[in-house]
Amino acid sequence: DDALKNPNKRRKKRTDIDLEDEIDEQIANLKVAMEKACVADNEAREKGLAATHKLQLLPQVTALLNRTAVQDSILDPETNFLQSVKYFLEPLNDGSLPAYSIQRDIFNALGSLPINKDVLLSSGIGKVVHFYTRSKRPVAGIKRIAERLVGEWSRPILKRTDDYKK
């Protein structure tokens, strides 16, 4: 009976699942590539070479972070894409920060994502963002975004205490 009323329903659902699987796979592949790029950049710096591997991946990373249709997958604590994003922002072994465009594009993208407590706990992204508020190396614009993010992300956690008391 259902099939008669809506013959496309089943097919449509399958396509949705296929699409979700496809995105999950895409994210998983990008995560592997990102982690490799972080290692490669550290090795390059040790040899006195320019760190270019993260930069090469940056357009893909930013494109994914800014794709609102797949936000659920990106922010899924199990997918943990933000953990790889954290690795991108981390200081390199020589203490230097990643290229400015990496900082700028990722911080801007983070600013427009609805990041909740679960994804903060699983990804550790808050630790590196907190580091940017403490380091003197980032330019003022980046530090401002980092400070704003720490404020936004801590608000619901600090607020919970108030609610509890009421």
Place this chain on the structure above:
Amino acid sequence: PRDKGLAVDATGLDKDALDDMEAIFGNGEDYDWALQMEEEEEDREREAQ
């Protein structure tokens, strides 16, 4: 000496909230090595002047 913790007022916070804050933003030691390198670099630059 640099301020280690977060710039939040911890007065009146329960332990769970503080634990969450530390789990999320770290205990101030996570990237200390990088901050230390930064300071050493600054010292070297100052001495070079």
